[in-house]
Amino acid sequence: MSRRRSLLKVIVLGDSGVGKTSLMNQYVHKRFSQQYKATIGADFVTKELLIDDRLVTLQIWDTAGQERFQSLGVAFYRGADCCVLVYDVNVVRSFDNLVNWHKEFLKQANPSNPKTFPFILLGNKIDIDGGSSRVVSESKAKDWCSSKGNIPYFETSAREDINVDAAFLYISRSAIANDHEQDIYFQGIPDAVSETEQHGGCSC
Ligand code: GDP
Ligand code: MG
Numbered sequence: 001m002s003r004r005r006s007l008l009k010v011i012v013l014g015d016s017g018v019g020k021t022s023l024m025n026q027y028v029h030k031r032f033s034q035q036y037k038a039t040i041g042a043d044f045v046t047k048e049l050l051i052d053d054r055l056v057t058l059q060i061w062d063t064a065g066q067e068r069f070q071s072l073g074v075a076f077y078r079g080a081d082c083c084v085l086v087y088d089v090n091v092v093r094s095f096d097n098l099v100n101w102h103k104e105f106l107k108q109a110n111p112s113n114p115k116t117f118p119f120i121l122l123g124n125k126i127d128i129d130g131g132s133s134r135v136v137s138e139s140k141a142k143d144w145c146s147s148k149g150n151i152p153y154f155e156t157s158a159r160e161d162i163n164v165d166a167a168f169l170y171i172s173r174s175a176i177a178n179d180h181e182q183d184i185y186f187q188g189i190p191d192a193v194s195e196t197e198q199h200g201g202c203s204c
Contacts, residue, residue, distance in 0.1 A: 006054065008175040009044075009079050011061040011109075013101045014086035015094040016068045019124040022158035023086065024060055027168045032159050043076075049172055058172055077109040081175035082118045084167075087141075089123045089134045089155070095141070102148060118174035119151045122167055127157040 012020045025031050028045045044061040061080075066072055083105050087094040102119065111117040123141050126134070138155060145151040152174075154167040 007057045007059060008081045008172065008179060009059045009061065010082045010084060010171055010175055011076065011080045011105075012084045012086060013063070013067070013105060015088075015091075015097050015101075018086045018088040018091070018094050019156075019158045020067075020086050021062055023122065023124060023156065023164060023167075024062055026158045026161055026164045028060070030161075032161070047168075051169075051172055051176065054176070056172060056176065058168075058175070072108070074108060077105065080105075080109050080111075081178050082120065082171050083109070084120050084122060084171055085151075086122045086124055087136070088125045089136050089141075090125055090128050092135045095136045095144075098144065115149060116178075118178050119148070120167065120171050120174065121145055121151050121153045123153065123155045124158060126155045126162065127160045 012024065014020055022032060024045055025033070028047050044059050047058045047060065049056045049058060061076060063072060063076070085098055085101055087098055089095075098121070105119075106114050106117075109117075121141065121144070123136065123138070128134070138153075141155075142153055145153045152170060154163050154170070156163045156167055158164060
């Protein structure tokens with residue numbers, strides 16, 4: 001029997017102010033707030049989804065403003081099934097910093113297979129000035145994604161609700177796919193253990 005786990009942990013990383021909390025609010029609560037409010041307290045929000053007859057609880061972890069110090073703590077990263085990287089298409093620094101967030105994730109979460117671990121990149125705030133204040137082009141972002149092993153890329157607006165559902169649906173599917181790989185890995189362990197126990201019993 002497959003040991004399916006329906007709880008999937010997704011973590012959202014990126015510079016402060018790029019719209020991480022807004023994207024989550026738009027996706028989970030269908031709400032957007034202009035007000036800037038550093039995320040306080042709540043560690044994660046959850047959303048129930050039915051994907052291919054499978055009931056999935058997405059647990060989406062948001063930073064509580066600590067991303068400014070890049071000290072999110074090991075509990076934040078532990079057991080992540082998918083990592084969502086976010087930058088603001090109007091702020092070049094938030095794009096340049098992606099490499100640090102990517103590296104930091106791999107270091108802290110230490111996934112069993114870093115090469116195939118599902119990342120997703122969101123270029124947010126495409127609505128600002130109708131796109132005329134944007135400084136990072138779609139092709140530059142896609143080049144970066146290719147250089148990191150073909151990370152899927154979505155351009156979003158939390159404010160105008162552009163591509164938010166599509167991105168999170170993709171995120172959920174990636175997390176499920178990664179979860180299946182873990183199942184296969186874990187399924188191997190009980191057999192190995194019982195075999196060792198039998199051997200142990202025989203020699204006593
Ligand atoms: P976080 O620090 O990454 O969590 O960023 P926030 O979600 O707190 O957003 C920072 C600011 O950007 C807030 O004032 C938001 O209202 C605004 N914001 C977030 N997403 C968008 C967007 O897609 N378009 C526009 N115009 N503003 C956004
Ligand atoms: Mg926030």
